[in-house]
Amino acid sequence: MFSNKEKFKAAFLRKLESMYGKSFQESTPRDHYHTLGNMVREYISANWIATNERNRAADEKQVYYLSIEFLLGRLLGSNLLNLGIQEVVEEGLKELGLDFSAIEEIEADAGLGNGGLGRLAACFLDSLASLDLPGHGCGIRYKHGLFDQKFVDGYQVELPEQWLRHGNVWEVRKPDQAVEINFWGKVESYIEDGKEKFRHAKGEAITAVPYDMPVVGYQTDTVNMLRLWSAEPAPFPTNKDIMQYKRDTEAVSEFLYPDDTHDEGKILRLKQQYFLVAASIGSIIRSYRKKNGSLIDFHKKVTIHINDTHPVLAIPELMRILLDEENMSWEQAWEITSHTISYTNHTTLSEALEKWPTNIFQPLLPRIYMIVEEINERFCADLWKKYPGQWSRIEDMAILAHGLVKMAHLAVVGSFSVNGVAKIHTEILKNREMRLFYEAFPDKFNNKTNGITHRRWLLKANPQLTSLIQDTIGHGWMKDTTQLRQLDVYANDSAFLEKLDQVKRERKQILGERIRKQTGIVIDSDSIFDVQVKRLHAYKRQLLNVFHIMYLYNRLKEDSSFDIHPRTFIFGAKASPGYYYAKRVIKLINSLADKVNNDPAINGRLKVIFLENYRVSLAEDIFPAADVSEQISTASKEASGTGNMKFMMNGALTIGTLDGANIEIKEEVGEENMFIFGLTAEQVLNYYQNGGYRSSEYYHHDKRIQQVLEQLINGFFPDVDDHFEPIHDSLLMQNDEYFVLKDFASYIDAQERVDAAYRNRNHWLRMSAKNIAHSGFFSSDRTIRQYANEIWGLEPSYSKR
Ligand SMILES: *Cc1c(COP(=O)(O)O)cnc(C)c1O
Secondary structure, eight states: OOSSHHHHHHHHHHHHHHHHOOOGGGOOHHHHHHHHHHHHHHHHHHHHHHHHHHHHHSOOOEEEEEOSOEEEEOOHHHHHHHHTOHHHHHHHHHHTTOOHHHHHTTSOOEEESSSHHHHHHHHHHHHHHHTTOOEEEEEEOOSBOSOEEEEETTEEEEEOOOTTTTOOTTOEEOGGGOEEEEESSEEEEEEETTEEEEEEESOEEEEEEEEEEEEEOTTSSOEEEEEEEEEEEOSSOOSSOHHHHHHHHHHTTTBOOOOSSOOOOOHHHHHHHHHHHHHHHHHHHHHHHHHHSSOTTHHHHEEEEEESSTTTTHHHHHHHIIIIITOOOHHHHHHHHTTTEEEEOOOOOGGGSOEEEHHHHHHHSHHHHHHHHHHHHHHHHHHHHHSTTOHHHHHHHOSEETTEEEHHHHHHHHOSEEEESSHHHHHHIIIIITHHHHHHOGGGEEEOOOOBOHIIIIIITOHHHHHHHHHHHOSGGGTOGGGGGGGGGGGGOHHHHHHHHHHHHHHHHHHHHHHHHHHOOOOOTTSEEEEEESOOOGGGTHHHHHHHHHHHHHHHHHOTTOOOOOEEEEEEOOOOTTOHHHHHHHHHHHHHHHHHHTOGGGTTSEEEEEESSOOHHHHHHHGGGOSEEEEOOOTTSOSOOSHHHHHHHTTOEEEEOSOTTHHHHHHHHOGGGSEEOSOOHHHHHHHHHHOOOOHHHHHHHOHHHHHHHHHHHSSSSTTOTTTTHHHHHHHHTTOOTTOHHHHHHHHHHHHHHHHHHHHSHHHHHHHHHHHHHTOGGGBHHHHHHHIIIIIIOOOOOSOOO
């Protein structure tokens, strides 16, 4: 049905009629989206069935990627791209008088994630399938994804997200593969064959129902699976009032927790975590048993990868099944479990490290808690043998201590691999945050620098740049991004740079038009598009960016000869609803935008745009239009970052600290093709350890800092009363935990270098070309190959098209 335009058009009209009983003339864009979506899903299903059958028949190891978040975005465009039927569809629709991009806009983003961690999981699925690897996602089918953000008077307001309102064309509900999950209740012991055994009894059961989504590889027959679990009432009697029971049950998969890098500590969150783990492992084991019978060789055929500690209960849950259902000895169960699980750490921020109070954990998951206790006891006994008499070392490493379950400790102890997500992050893990574990198990630790799928973030998001690259070096790079290096020689080719300039110009106009429609503000396409899009967080230092803009504004007001190339500052950021500090920064950016955009004296030389509701589909229009990529976190705080990679691949130049993957961007493209500033991670960590930073000194000695800090509280921003006072106080009274004032001068200096570099258009374009040419390392295909070879022990096994 997609082999040529004529067949496609006929099939589309037939499908439209059969689905809606409407004539083409009466049909709406939504009808067109659902018709096309259903056609594509059906088209995928033949290969999906074939891949599943291959997996069942073959003896290849399977990887299951467990993640509490999958930030997928829209799927129609990426599925068409990967299937290679984009052109047929677009042209066929055109001949029917329909515009593909309008149809694409109908699809709601699958926003089942907060930010980087969830987006990484989505990029990994795309790479796994595209590399023909048998790797599948397991997650939660939240009824409401990350909240929709609106600004009211410049303040963030959250609305429940509703991605399922019109149904989800990509999913297939599989009620016959549901899994029962038990909470609460108690552990009963009994004797069987002369052996003491345990079972979880008198609990409250809920049913996990899988919804499967196909994950289509790029130009391959492989279609993997993303299995998302929905919580529903179980068909068993309960003591509870039935309406209460139904509400409690459905709450488990109702909302995504909107907290990024912060541990909530709420019981519903722990329920979600066990729900994900028990459902996923239940179904993995069911299909494994069907094929293999015994679980003796489970770890040789299955790897379960946990994306951060949220799914770490996979460890005691797998132990529970092997002990209680398979009757294995502890030693044998542990051997299998600890060779099945691999773990990625995503942060060293202490507020993000999960620690569950035992008085919440134990009653909710009594048998799992018992198993964690025994894991801890045996682990501490082993440590005692290894480090006799070293009480405090053992106490620091224990899984259970001071009434808390330390999830990261459980993850390290129960897994065969622990990886960080960028070189510097892994080094900080090994030498600081997890030093004791690294000393005890050096071989477990390894680095896997994050990546992004170039298919979504370049091929799909930026067809203009894709065409230019293809016209210049062919298409080999689409399957092997290291070949982007062939662009290197064109960085000195003025004809190429001219075309690169045209592409960027066109993408800036597209974004400018979107901004005009959404905000009414007209921006100058010849200005520098200086972009910071990411979650709002103190450590990401949107505030430093704001202070630079305030400084420029002040200079322009004071000094009529102050000359800058016009700049448009573009922000996108959601703040966690309970993160009051971050919400004040949102209001500050909006207040600054009002001030700057409406001041005739500025005469359009500065514009500040804060786009509402930053999400994947909006991001796809932002990255291609960016000139400058703001990656300005306090060094040591950003584990990797992946936004930095999307910018680079689209030819934006990075202004950034030596943090996360910025360091590896520098290694790839060279310091001369970016703008580095600020404290190093080592300097920051030394300040934390030894003290010696006094923010007030920077306030007193730098008039520019004094002025912007005063403006937070002196009425410069009308109608906010003392709303920005806590920001002001955090920088002075609380000694500026994130070194905003310390890095201010160095940042301004780097921004002056940006301004100067941009004025030399050819020089800038050459640097832009270099960034694209050296971005290949950051494809998630490279990352996934490393996971497959170095952690999972996978071979690409599927037939190639
Ligand atoms: C890539 C991405 C992120 C992560 O951005 P960072 O700058 O690495 O924090 C967050 N949200 C969305 C929608 C993204 O596409």
